[in-house]
Amino acid sequence: METLANIESFMRSAESGSFSAAARRLGLTPAAVSRNVAMLERNLGQRLFLRSTRKLTLTEAGERFRQAVGGHLEGLQAAIAAQTTQQGEPAGVLKISMSLVFGTDYLLPLLPAFVARYPAIRPECHFENRASDLIAEGIDVAIGGGFTLTPGLVARSLAPAHCIAVTSPTVLAGRALPATPDDLAAFNGILLRSANTGRLRRWVLRNAAGEEQAAMLRESLVVNDPLAMRQAALQGLGVALITLPDALPWLASGALVRLLPDWYADLGPISLYYAGRTLLPAKTRVFVDYLAEAFRQRDYATLFNARPPAP
Known part of the structure; x- marks a missing residue:
């Protein structure tokens, strides 16, 4: 056979x-x-x-x-995985794709408890600033936003992905705080070149009243990695638009200051993406459930929400 x-x-x-x-x-x-x-x-x-x-x-x-x-191969794999689970604990290599900043700040701290609970599962982390092709690349789970839901792909929302304007306190020394997104044009801007399109990312900010304005930052520094963008802001090189989860530790320490607290960009949800199968491999199922519960316990859905209260 x-x-x-x-x-x-x-x-x-x-x-x-x-x-x-x-x-x-x-x-x-x-x-x-x-x-x-x-x-x-x-x-x-x-x-x-x-x-x-x-x-x-x-x-x-x-x-x-x-x-x-x-299409019988995936069914056979799922059946074997399900049978293995009935006979023992979930096992195997679990390939996870995520951005470097989000992965190091939020996922890696959750892994010790996960591997202690499921010692037969071996996580393999892929840190990438792009939307992976899960099926073609053999990725079990991706964490992030902006994925195209192709046939066979499932998304499970975890928390909002909101983008905010931040800078170092040194940049603000002796300067008036911006009152509207238009005022950001007076500051040096740290811009991100998209790994997917090769274009500079531009954001439209909104407020609680539903008004929208483009954030037209001056093109003073261009990087191709969100981590470099955050580090450049920490070094006082200008204003950056980064996701609230990426900024939180530095806002708490005072190393970064949020500008325009009434304005934010909505990038859609942070989600778990995985192949939708009738029999989901046990290693994938327990990881998805574990991460969703960990986010719920830490109330990341509230912590990552940059939307100001409605007037």
């Missing part, structure tokens, strides 16, 4: 056209994926791929086999 590992190596290689790409998704070496596929071909008595130095191409037999396996 053919092993699931061999079939999975074949399917991921067929999807990506590369043993190396399949290996990254499966957490294996390219050599291991190649061996698994070779064993499958030997057991079936058919060549499934035409190999070249540039890419893999399915043979007619390989295409027939791919279509025959179809």
